[in-house]
Amino acid sequence: MQLLVEGGDAVLEDDDGEVADHRVARGAFDAAVGDNPREDDGVDLERAQEHLERRTVERREAGLVELVVHRAQLGDQLAAAVAQTEARRPEKGARLDDVVETERRAGGRGVHRELGREDRHVGGPARGRDARDRRDDPAESGHREPVTRVDAVRVQEIALEVEQEEGGGAPADRHDGIVCPMPRYDTAVLNGTVIMPYVGPLRCDIGVRDGRVAALADRIAPGDASDVVDARGRLVLPGAVDSHFHIGIYRDLAADATSETASALAGGVTTVLSYFRTGQHYLNKSGPYRTIFPEVVAATAGHAYTDFGYHLGIMTSEQLDEVDWLVGEQGVGSFKYYMFYKGLNLTSDSTRGSAYTMSDTYDLGHLYLLMRRVASASAGNGARGRVSLSLHCEQAELIRVFIEEVRRSGPGGLEGYHRARPPLTERLSIAEAMVLADATRCPVNLLHLSSVEALAAAAQGRREFPHLDIRLETTLHHLALTHATAHGILGKVNPPIRTEADREALWDAVVRGSIDTVVSDHACCAEADKGEDLWKALPGFGGTALLYPYLVSEGHAKRGLGLARVVELASANPARAFGLYPKKGTLAVGSDADLVVLDPDREQVVTPDALHSAQDFTPFAGMRVRGWPTHTILRGRVVFHDGRVWGRPAGEYVKRPAPHS
Numbered sequence: 001m002q003l004l005v006e007g008g009d010a011v012l013e014d015d016d017g018e019v020a021d022h023r024v025a026r027g028a029f030d031a032a033v034g035d036n037p038r039e040d041d042g043v044d045l046e047r048a049q050e051h052l053e054r055r056t057v058e059r060r061e062a063g064l065v066e067l068v069v070h071r072a073q074l075g076d077q078l079a080a081a082v083a084q085t086e087a088r089r090p091e092k093g094a095r096l097d098d099v100v101e102t103e104r105r106a107g108g109r110g111v112h113r114e115l116g117r118e119d120r121h122v123g124g125p126a127r128g129r130d131a132r133d134r135r136d137d138p139a140e141s142g143h144r145e146p147v148t149r150v151d152a153v154r155v156q157e158i159a160l161e162v163e164q165e166e167g168g169g170a171p172a173d174r175h176d177g178i179v180c181p182m183p184r185y186d187t188a189v190l191n192g193t194v195i196m197p198y199v200g201p202l203r204c205d206i207g208v209r210d211g212r213v214a215a216l217a218d219r220i221a222p223g224d225a226s227d228v229v230d231a232r233g234r235l236v237l238p239g240a241v242d243s244h245f246h247i248g249i250y251r252d253l254a255a256d257a258t259s260e261t262a263s264a265l266a267g268g269v270t271t272v273l274s275y276f277r278t279g280q281h282y283l284n285k286s287g288p289y290r291t292i293f294p295e296v297v298a299a300t301a302g303h304a305y306t307d308f309g310y311h312l313g314i315m316t317s318e319q320l321d322e323v324d325w326l327v328g329e330q331g332v333g334s335f336k337y338y339m340f341y342k343g344l345n346l347t348s349d350s351t352r353g354s355a356y357t358m359s360d361t362y363d364l365g366h367l368y369l370l371m372r373r374v375a376s377a378s379a380g381n382g383a384r385g386r387v388s389l390s391l392h393c394e395q396a397e398l399i400r401v402f403i404e405e406v407r408r409s410g411p412g413g414l415e416g417y418h419r420a421r422p423p424l425t426e427r428l429s430i431a432e433a434m435v436l437a438d439a440t441r442c443p444v445n446l447l448h449l450s451s452v453e454a455l456a457a458a459a460q461g462r463r464e465f466p467h468l469d470i471r472l473e474t475t476l477h478h479l480a481l482t483h484a485t486a487h488g489i490l491g492k493v494n495p496p497i498r499t500e501a502d503r504e505a506l507w508d509a510v511v512r513g514s515i516d517t518v519v520s521d522h523a524c525c526a527e528a529d530k531g532e533d534l535w536k537a538l539p540g541f542g543g544t545a546l547l548y549p550y551l552v553s554e555g556h557a558k559r560g561l562g563l564a565r566v567v568e569l570a571s572a573n574p575a576r577a578f579g580l581y582p583k584k585g586t587l588a589v590g591s592d593a594d595l596v597v598l599d600p601d602r603e604q605v606v607t608p609d610a611l612h613s614a615q616d617f618t619p620f621a622g623m624r625v626r627g628w629p630t631h632t633i634l635r636g637r638v639v640f641h642d643g644r645v646w647g648r649p650a651g652e653y654v655k656r657p658a659p660h661s
């Protein structure tokens with residue numbers, strides 16, 4: 001007996017050449033492998049049984065028959081898909097990486113490769129009862145389809161797929177690209193221009209499954225996804241990682257997490273890395289992180305719309321001993337030291353820093369010990385990801401002197417604040433930090449560089465200590481505002497907003513590539529908290545909703561910053577610096593499906609309402625910004641669209657370094 005395939009029909013011929021003409025399917029297969037034939041299969045069970053009884057179908061042959069039938073069923077579908085892919089030729093513009101495409105096709109053609117292993121035409125007279133013999137049969141018939149024999153395990157796998165296809169069972173994703181009984185993707189973002197960090201713009205579609213990027217393809221059919229986002233004429237960016245944030249600094253932590261991560265979504269931010277420390281503000285208490293940190297995470301979880309993590313200020317000697325536990329057990333891969341708290345409080349109306357920090361000894365000695373701890377944790381962490389120390393670099397003793405001068409003889413307003421904490425204090429503070437980083441080999445992040453002098457000091461540090469891992473950060477407000485444009489006391493922030501020359505120097509450093517990350521340093525603060533007295537006003541304000549819009553509008557459209565650089569500064573670089581990459585920060589297959597669809601032509605003047613924050617003012621008010629997100633997608637779910645947040649806060653705490661699985 002032999003097996004033929006003609007026009008998708010499986011045919012069994014008896015040895016004497018008589019065509020038995022069976023459409024053998026599940027029943028025969030099940031019977032052959034010992035299961036009970038199912039009455040509802042709609043196949044010729046009687047005939048299959050008959051074959052079994054006549055011993056004309058052996059187990060192996062039954063499997064073979066099943067495979068052929070299965071293949072015939074799938075043939076059209078698969079061929080159509082392959083033809084569709086091949087027919088679609090490159091369009092203008094950048095192309096999806098060939099490697100990615102090759103892998104995708106390889107997946108889709110898995111069945112061909114599998115079949116091809118032992119491809120033989122089966123057509124001539126059989127020489128034996130075992131199909132194994134037939135592959136050597138020289139009398140192959142050209143018009144007949146190739147048929148493959150596979151082992152029983154493979155056949156059973158295919159049978160399972162067919163069962164799922166017929167019975168509506170779980171998706172047969174073990175053979176992605178072969179059988180697709182349900183939509184292949186949960187969500188697909190179609191027709192957009194994807195901005196891939198370190199690569200550039202690509203014209204491709206993105207398929208999302210189970211919260212992760214599952215495919216990048218020239219084209220994904222809309223029917224292949226349960227939900228489709230049409231990104232025609234728009235940019236598709238990896239969700240921004242706003243790595244400088246202050247959830248709960250001035251307000252209830254849970255309430256602040258909700259309102260301010262909603263603001264983050266509006267700016268295309270899908271992950272927030274927030275600073276927390278013990279001392280005044282925040283939870284307004286001190287103590288060991290073993291008790292306080294779980295409280296912080298619990299207050300944020302269930303309240304944040306974005307995924308989130310924490311950098312922790314190590315404020316006391318006791319907390320120094322907790323660094324290893326925080327890195328190893330709690331997923332805290334970054335810490336902070338405030339260079340100016342050793343002699344100044346936050347608002348700068350008191351030099352009693354220890355009352356503010358609620359710590360015993362918070363000085364350069366403490367910093368040295370902290371750097372040793374962080375360097376050791378970094379070395380011990382090996383390849384799992386970077387462990388680092390972030391530094392707020394302003395020098396307290398100099399600030400004390402300059403504050404006295406400005407208070408005595410002016411000027412007032414934000415220019416006075418800039419002169420009271422002049423760039424010289426950043427420069428000296430960075431130089432101090434560099435010496436200690438070198439002595440301890442501690443990886444460091446120099447936060448919110450605000451001035452020409454700060455940039456020069458950081459550049460000198462990199463030149464002088466090329467073996468050190470030094471990352472440079474600046475903020476939206478230092479790039480966007482000057483002390484003349486930041487709305488007076490409303491623009492009070494540390495370090496201060498400076499001059500137009502500083503702003504231009506910062507932009508120059510961003511465009512040249514010496515700045516690694518751009519952040520919001522978001523700290524939600526009510527207008528009433530600013531009050532009338534510059535020296536008592538709370539520093540800081542929100543800005544996270546402007547992260548992508550401002551970088552696209554000012555950086556890309558006006559200053560020629562490449563779009564790849566935009567997503568590097570706001571997403572990929574912070575993800576790498578803080579142990580999140582490539583789970584976050586890119587759109588590789590397997591990365592979390594955190595995506596932003598951005599309309600580069602949508603223009604909006606900044607108002608407090610446009611930022612979706614609880615903050616009732618903004619120093620950015622009146623700025624005309626072109627390029628706003630239309631959709632923000634967190635792990636595959638559209639969470640911001642049509643100018644509003646959708647669903648409940650579903651942000652998760654992300655342990656860092658985060659494994660990429």
Ligand SMILES: [Zn+2]
Nearest residue numbers: 244246275521
């Ligand atoms: Zn900050």
